[in-house]
Amino acid sequence: MTTRVSTAQIFTNAQNHISKAREKESISAAKAATQKEITRPSQNPAEWTVAANLKDDLNIREGIAKNAKFATSFLTATENTLAQLQELVGRTHELAVEASGSGTVSPEQFYHILPEVEGLFQNVIQAVNTEFAHRPVFGGYQSHQKPFDTEGSFSGDNGKIEVEIDRNLKIPVNLSASQIIFGEGLQRGVNVIDTYRGLLTGLKEGNIQGVRDSLEGLLGAIDQFSLGRTQVAGSMTEIQRALDSYEVNQEQSQKVISELEEADPVKVFSDLVRDQTVLRAAIETNRKVINESPIDTLLK
């Protein structure tokens, strides 16, 4: 049975063929121009959602990583302070040993040592008041003022400043003054300020026993600062691990996003060439079909 074809059908079919070929060519051209496989969710809702969630995750992690780096800087400042404190207390210990070691030392000689120890104490006070980005490293939540006055009286608190270093992972970035400076909660903890006060009193009063009593405290203070430095190093290691994990994660996520969203350039361009050829063929074929109607011949 032969199929009857109406004239309007010939034109409609020609139009449909060209229009379909044009549509495909246009999609391939858009992919080639943007190098994107998915430009709207309906092209692949599941993959689009995965890519969108990954992009959000990357964005959030980027913010967290920035803050983790800030926390690292804060911890570095704390570490420098502790190192400085160790040096100051170490020098103080040397002077105290010198003073306590000479049984015949005169009060005048104590007075010779005293100004340097007083100066070191003020340096210690200055060090424990160290600030990073307007935040004292030992002030806890009390960041509006210096936590120690010149006498060494403490007005800060033990507030733990926690910073998010990875999604759902927070660590405290400040050290507690009550632990590191006052030795609270530690076995054989030392109150550094009181130790200095005792030493200064001993030196002022020419009390050699008083000076000797401070020696153990000073050594304990050095240990306490070491403990603080260990804690800081631990936190920094943890941050570094989080940052490393962020970098790996970022790389992997970007790879997945790229696989989901980006088009394969070779495939895209070969598709484009193919679709352009199909379009040209559709136009050419339909031009022939339309033009080669025998109507003119018949009605001549």
Add this chain to the structure above:
Amino acid sequence: MAVNDILDVGQRGLQAQRQALTTTSSNIANANTPGYSRQKTQLVNQPPHLVHGLPIGSGVEVKKVVRVHDEFVQKQLIDEKQSLGSLQVKAEMLSRFEALTTQEGSNLGDSINRFFNDFRDLATNVENPSLKNVVRGSAESLARSFHKMNQSLEMGRRELDLRVEDVVKHINTEGREIADLNNTIVQAESRGEVPNELMDRRDLLIRDLAEKIDLQVTEDQRGQKTLVAGNAVIVQGGDHFEMSVRRSAAEGEKAAGSMSVFIHSSGTPREITRSVKDGELAGLMQARDRVINPAMKHLDQIAFQVTQKVNELHAEGIGLDGIDNRKFFKDLGDDVEHASFHFDLDPDIKENHEKIATGFSSSTGDNRLAQAIADIQNEKMLPAGQLGGEVNLTVNESLNNLVSQVGINTQQETQMFDHQKAIVDQLENYRQSYAGVNLEEEAVDMIKYQTVFNASAKAMKVGEDLLDTILSLKD
């Protein structure tokens, strides 16, 4: 047999071929007319008369001009076009809506990220006074993004309602014309005419109407069509019953203030919205009620949850001025509906960013509250489904879910539309293949009728010559 008979037969031949040529010309002229069915001239030979007992032919006459029509295909087309109309409008509207939602969703997603990241920055560096200002700025930007997306969805809803109104106007216009054609066709037939063009026009209108609303068509004994749409008679004989739209209260999936459809077949308008199941009208209302409304509810839910969670925490915080129980965002009460429209900063915070609390104490370095607010972004606080379900999505995931749900709907409707279009194209193609005009055929017919026309004229000439010969005998 008289010589005059030759002239009569010739004349009838001329008339019949001329009429056939006219039909052919009309076919050619209408080759591109949508809905036109080609016509055929049915020629029959005149009954012979007996001359001296011998049957002598009396020539030809046009019995009728018929249109090539298949009622079964017409019915199939009506059925399939209803689904096509619904799917086409859904695919078209959702595709546009998807582009808009993707863009606005991406902006809103960026604003959400910025807002929580700024709170993270603030938590890391609470002493920096300018960061509170930054947080206020990102909160304002978040509010603008919620408003913009809400506006886009609202505009989508309004546009669909306008289209509903427009489609109902078209249904009324076409229904009125079909009712008029019902009358005209019956009148023409009663005069013995064959109103092929009018029937073609009525068929075309019915097919067109079927794309707009689900339609059941029946024909009475007089050949008048009765149209039932959405469970209501809209055309019966020469009577047409108007449809109208009106905004009405929320019902089922339909939001308050959306258009409902009514029929005016008796005194009081009767609502038929629920009975409209197919065609453009149903497609528009389904896109509005099943895609845009849930998306709007979803967006409101996100805005509401963000407001509630941030406010609950912020109220626990203490500002540097020592004041607690302060909201961060404008209090929405328990009203989830329109939350994305009303989403805004608390006036106090808007006025002075220093009132943003960052800790649970008034200490300047207390960052716990700021960090807790930033943590909201990681909290699973929204349901998986648009209309509920297990609470297992973060705010970002929920927003991506909203956009992807629109994508899923668009994908489904587009695929179904492509499939349905292929079916309708095939049917249209089939209808065209037997009812459409083929110019080659018509050209051949023209030659055929012209040849016989010329031959008939020739026969008349011969008759005339014979008469001349007879008349010359007198001389």
